[in-house]
Amino acid sequence: MTGWQIAAAVLTAAVVPCGWVCLRRSFASGLVAVQLAATAAGLALLTLAEAEGREPFANLALVLVVLSFAGALVFLRFLERQR
Amino acid sequence: MSATSVLSYALLAAGVAMVLFASVGLLAMDDIYGRLHYLAPSSLGAVLVAAAIWVREGPSTIAMQATLLAAFLLVASPALVHGTARAVRISEHGDWRPRRGEPVETEGR
Numbered sequence: 535m536t537g538w539q540i541a542a543a544v545l546t547a548a549v550v551p552c553g554w555v556c557l558r559r560s561f562a563s564g565l566v567a568v569q570l571a572a573t574a575a576g577l578a579l580l581t582l583a584e585a586e587g588r589e590p591f592a593n594l595a596l597v598l599v600v601l602s603f604a605g606a607l608v609f610l611r612f613l614e615r616q617r
Numbered sequence: 618m619s620a621t622s623v624l625s626y627a628l629l630a631a632g633v634a635m636v637l638f639a640s641v642g643l644l645a646m647d648d649i650y651g652r653l654h655y656l657a658p659s660s661l662g663a664v665l666v667a668a669a670i671w672v673r674e675g676p677s678t679i680a681m682q683a684t685l686l687a688a689f690l691l692v693a694s695p696a697l698v699h700g701t702a703r704a705v706r707i708s709e710h711g712d713w714r715p716r717r718g719e720p721v722e723t724e725g726r
Contacts, residue, residue: 548640592682
């Protein structure tokens with residue numbers, strides 16, 4: 535197992551606390567956790583692409599991060615309307 | 618192990634540590650405003666991981682993609698944090714502006 539594969543595994547593990555916050559805390563806290571999880575998952579995909587020498591797979595990381603940003607903006611609108 | 622390899626692994630370890638720190642900090646904080654602070658270290662982690670890929674690969678497709686990802690996160694993350702704090706404030710009080718009589722910190726006055 536190379537250092538890059540270990541890094542990808544650790545970054546994937548970093549998503550677990552975010553999932554815990556999503557499940558157990560408020561909607562607003564869950565939204566912050568989703569944003570952090572998207573960053574961690576994107577970096578995990580990037581390091582995995584580097585570890586396996588598959589450059590095109592880095593596109594997945596880029597698309598995930600951009601789409602999760604758009605998704606977070608939509609959830610922010612829902613949060614504003616939640617009283 | 619060459620110096621380039623050592624530098625690359627050091628940058629990668631620092632980047633991963635940043636994201637891990639942000640993730641644990643998110644879990645440790647009590648309220649939403651405290652949790653928001655932990656989005657910044659994750660963006661810094663992305664920059665460090667992109668730097669590690671640059672050091673390892675040099676100018677290449679994956680290095681450019683990593684740079685693009687880090688640059689996007691550097692721009693988007695503060696905007697998202699601001700938007701989230703604003704949305705939480707609107708959700709709690711109906712308006713993001715300070716209420717009458719609410720103490721507001723001002724800089725330099």
